[in-house]
Amino acid sequence: MTFFLQLVVTGFALGMIYALVAIGFVIILKCSEAFNIAQGHFVLIGGYLGYTFLVTFGLPVWATLLLAILTAVVMGLLIERFALRPLVGQPVLAIIMVTIALATILGGLATLIWGAEYKAYHGLLPTITLKIGAISIPSESLIGLIVSAVTVAILMLFFRYTKIGLAMRATAEDLQVVQSVGIKATTVYAVSWVIACVVGVIGGILLGGVSGANMELAEVGLKAFAVVLLGGVNSIGGAIVAGIILGMLENVAAGYLDPLLPGGGLAKVFPFIVMIIVLIFRPYGLFGLVRIERI
């Protein structure tokens, strides 16, 4: 039982990070109807940025976060302006391919700059240890949980109370109405990409703190897709719930089934199995809108 609870708790913390990354995806999708395959590579860049600022430059944690967020903002603006904006109004495939291409370019840049090597910065993030009965919560996971929760809360407030946040929600509802009241759609798109980059990079630093930065961080993006599909592609709340569910399921399944399977590595395909099941039985996810199509 302790083993099970331990898996659930660790999975919960992991799931919170998945949720954070998935939110970035949902925001872009809601605002500009672009499916961002490169979300996982924002995480990858984030993980390596964490290494550069914390270890190479030896900066404190707050400065690292600040600089990483700044980098993410610049990255988001550049990506939106030069890759996505020329393709506004193009078919789904073009947008998806452009984000796939972005993913390869970001992967290539990460290889060029950091050499695709494993970079550990274990123990540099602040630690808080918490023990409930026999279950100990790993300190890095707890930090991940707290930072993710705070980021999600900030985003919620942003969408509720700021002008641009409201404009983004309105754009998600109806682009034409938004344009007719004088909101610039391009600004909204740019901000949505910036937010996606920022949450991706934060997620990357958190995951890097747990397991070190390497090229496999990009696979978190694939897990985020499973999260997004499970929660419903246009629901931020759904992404949070589904992220936590998936994190727990994955941890529990890997904990119990991996010893039984010869090759192991169930955690790697688990999100895809969830994905296929969701797509066959409930394609619009738990909280997604069922789309009605007309000719």
Add this chain to the structure above:
Amino acid sequence: MGSHFGTFQESYAQDLAIFRTKLHWGVLFVFLVFLFTCPLFFSDRMLTIMTMIGITVISVHGLNILTGYCGQISIGHAGFMAVGGYTSAILCAKLGWPFWVALPCGALSAGIAGLIFGLPSLKIKGFYLIMATIAAQFIIIWTIIQLRSITGGPDGLSVPKPVIGSIVLSSKTNYFYLVMVVTCLATLLAKNIVRTRAGRAFIAIRDNDLAAEVMGISLWSYKLQAFFIGCVYAGVAGSLLIHYYSFASTDQFPFMDSVWYLGMLIVGGMGSTTGAIFGAVSLKLLDELVTMAGPVLSAAVAPQAAASLALISHGLIIIIFLIFEPRGLHHRWEMIKAYFRLWPFSHEE
């Protein structure tokens, strides 16, 4: 007087012919003669490149039918190649079946895998279908690694050299001929499949699936047919690839290849058989260029520069084509042909 100006089709058969003029036939003849005499004046390295290009062309034809004509986007094509490749490898290596029986069996098994993973396409499309096919890629590769007793798992599987009749295809030249014959047949078949009733149904589904259904096209049947045909092509390509190396390994079918096949389709031009060839050939040649430039760059900049150059150049090419030439090389080729056909009266017709 009495001589023709321009090309006239005077019967239905003439109108439908793929090669309509004497010039077409002439160019085809010269091209085929060139293709099949290549081993006489090309080095082994060049033949290897051409063999790989041939295999890629077959695979991209399949993806073109599925994605370019039927509009069902798949990023799991390398996974389906793996199914075909491994099936024929196992049939040859473990059961001792002859190569020419194992190849169609591999193709068929890939087609069946395509049918299974194509099932979600009946309910979903666009991004959702992409996710389902990405999932297919990872699940297939994972399953192959898990079935260690049959597939050799991560260690791979040695496959005997293919034998047809009494000829052992052990040399690069032999295998080059085999691949080129299959590629030419596959191209002819692909060109004709899209001109059949099924092909026109695919196009209708791509352009508007709801409208197609209202017109009486069974989405259920035709979407699955597209998946089946596309994946049979992948299966043929996969087994040719594995038999070329005489070794089966999951590393031969990475996820990035699936993405890259779609990239070839974009560069070449979707929904055109010629485009599929253009895309596969040009991007494979670019790959070779990058491979050649790699060591120079690695020495000049940093050891990892070669690997990153490949990734960055792939990504940039796709973005540039999407933004500046969304209809691909095939469209540009048609424009060039039209220019010369109409010259000097470019506004006529």
